Amino acid sequence: MSEFLIKNADTILTMDDARQVLHGADVLIRGGQIAAIGQGLQTSGEVVSGQGCVVTPGLVNTHHHLYQNLTRAVPGAQDALLFGWLQRLYPVWARFTPQEMFVSAQLGLAELALSGCTLSSDHLYLYPNGARLEDTIHAAREVGLRFHPTRGAMSIGESAGGLPPDSLVEEEHAILDDMIRVVDAFHDASEGSMCRVGLAPCSPFSVSRGLMRDAALLARDKGVMLHTHLAENEEDIAYSLANFGCRPGQYAEELGWTGDDVWHAHCVKLDLQEIDLFARTRTGVAHCPCSNCRLGSGIAPVRAMRDAGVPVGLGVDGSASNDMASLSAEARQAMLLQRVANGADAMSAYEALEIATCGGADVLGRPDCGRLAPGKRADIAIWDTRGVASSGSWDTAALLLAGPTQVKHLFVEGRQIIRSGELTTIDLPRLIERHGQLAQQLMQ
Numbered sequence: 001m002s003e004f005l006i007k008n009a010d011t012i013l014t015m016d017d018a019r020q021v022l023h024g025a026d027v028l029i030r031g032g033q034i035a036a037i038g039q040g041l042q043t044s045g046e047v048v049s050g051q052g053c054v055v056t057p058g059l060v061n062t063h064h065h066l067y068q069n070l071t072r073a074v075p076g077a078q079d080a081l082l083f084g085w086l087q088r089l090y091p092v093w094a095r096f097t098p099q100e101m102f103v104s105a106q107l108g109l110a111e112l113a114l115s116g117c118t119l120s121s122d123h124l125y126l127y128p129n130g131a132r133l134e135d136t137i138h139a140a141r142e143v144g145l146r147f148h149p150t151r152g153a154m155s156i157g158e159s160a161g162g163l164p165p166d167s168l169v170e171e172e173h174a175i176l177d178d179m180i181r182v183v184d185a186f187h188d189a190s191e192g193s194m195c196r197v198g199l200a201p202c203s204p205f206s207v208s209r210g211l212m213r214d215a216a217l218l219a220r221d222k223g224v225m226l227h228t229h230l231a232e233n234e235e236d237i238a239y240s241l242a243n244f245g246c247r248p249g250q251y252a253e254e255l256g257w258t259g260d261d262v263w264h265a266h267c268v269k270l271d272l273q274e275i276d277l278f279a280r281t282r283t284g285v286a287h288c289p290c291s292n293c294r295l296g297s298g299i300a301p302v303r304a305m306r307d308a309g310v311p312v313g314l315g316v317d318g319s320a321s322n323d324m325a326s327l328s329a330e331a332r333q334a335m336l337l338q339r340v341a342n343g344a345d346a347m348s349a350y351e352a353l354e355i356a357t358c359g360g361a362d363v364l365g366r367p368d369c370g371r372l373a374p375g376k377r378a379d380i381a382i383w384d385t386r387g388v389a390s391s392g393s394w395d396t397a398a399l400l401l402a403g404p405t406q407v408k409h410l411f412v413e414g415r416q417i418i419r420s421g422e423l424t425t426i427d428l429p430r431l432i433e434r435h436g437q438l439a440q441q442l443m444q
């Protein structure tokens with residue numbers, strides 16, 4: 001069993017139940033778990049110096065569309081609102097194959113890892129030209145991140161009054177069959193699991209009421225989680241009122257889409273009643289501040305959600321709407337955006353880091369992740385605070401107020417996947433070259 005000792009860290013932000021902050025302490029990693037935290041620990045394994053470093057739990061990404069890494073900064077989609085943005089990109093995504101899915105997932109996961117992420121979900125809701133959910137699962141295995149892929153879906157095409165072109169939607173019985181297939185093949189419910197599959201119809205405006213309800217019934221039957229987009233902007237609310245005669249929160253509740261096994265992306269436009277509903281039912285929210293800014297969707301009421309007791313995690317969202325997939329930058333943006341809405345004391349750097357770590361882990365149903373304590377999974381980010389970005393900082397709050405934005409070392413399930421700023425699991429320069437070639441082909 002492999003063993004590492006992170007020795008003499010300047011600061012350890014544990015995010016444990018007591019929210020302990022330790023100085024000059026060590027973290028002992030044995031196998032996939034944290035064996036001990038304290039001073040003067042010994043090891044027969046490898047020692048990793050924590051001097052000059054802040055140690056945090058690995059960050060948790062609760063919303064992404066990894067395939068979108070091949071469509072960053074697309075002209076015509078750069079300045080559009082959500083619905084126009086989607087209509088510009090759907091025809092490009094319709095040309096993807098399993099190769100695009102695999103390579104873009106690897107690139108996106110590598111980018112996340114460098115920004116301190118150890119656990120990421122993904123929402124893949126289109127399957128053109130033979131693409132399958134396992135294209136991304138295989139990518140995550142090679143990069144080494146803990147992965148919660150969700151089997152997304154769209155079933156209402158343009159001809160039926162929906163937004164996506166007919167070529168990108170699937171028959172609902174085929175969607176449900178494939179949901180069953182991927183859960184049976186890839187979902188691992190065990191403690192320390194590296195892969196948990198969720199079910200994720202894309203959004204209320206791209207699938208039917210029947211599929212939303214059936215997916216919820218199937219998820220409960222299989223014991224897996226549910227995910228979708230909800231209340232993203234004003235257009236989204238108007239669509240709900242016009243087509244369902246109610247607000248998104250009521251629609252979700254009627255179809256079984258509330259509970260601690262459900263998390264919704266964005267929720268920018270939840271009203272106070274909906275916030276209360278989510279708090280009572282422990283329904284989770286994936287807050288995606290950069291995407292919300294980029295698409296002009298608004299400022300999610302995260303302060304009100306947190307005060308009410310809604311579980312909130314962070315998501316970078318797809319790279320066609322961010323277009324950056326840095327989770328550390330996302331945490332900083334979450335902090336800044338609440339200050340824009342509610343004043344300078346609305347969210348501290350420490351609270352933003354809490355949302356990015358244990359907050360996200362709880363949203364994904366992973367209390368074994370997102371905190372540093374004996375018995376928890378060894379998902380650990382080590383940030384070197386001796387570089388230019390954090391020089392002159394008086395306090396560890398600088399991690400979000402100043403930087404760095406990339407990790408020095410990263411452990412996932414006790415395996416070191418980043419060493420001195422370099423990925424140990426894949427050839428990143430080669431991956432970037434291949435990814436760039438695929439993007440070039442899509443531009444033609």
Ligand SMILES: [Zn+2]
Nearest residue numbers: 229265317318
């Ligand atoms: Zn999204």
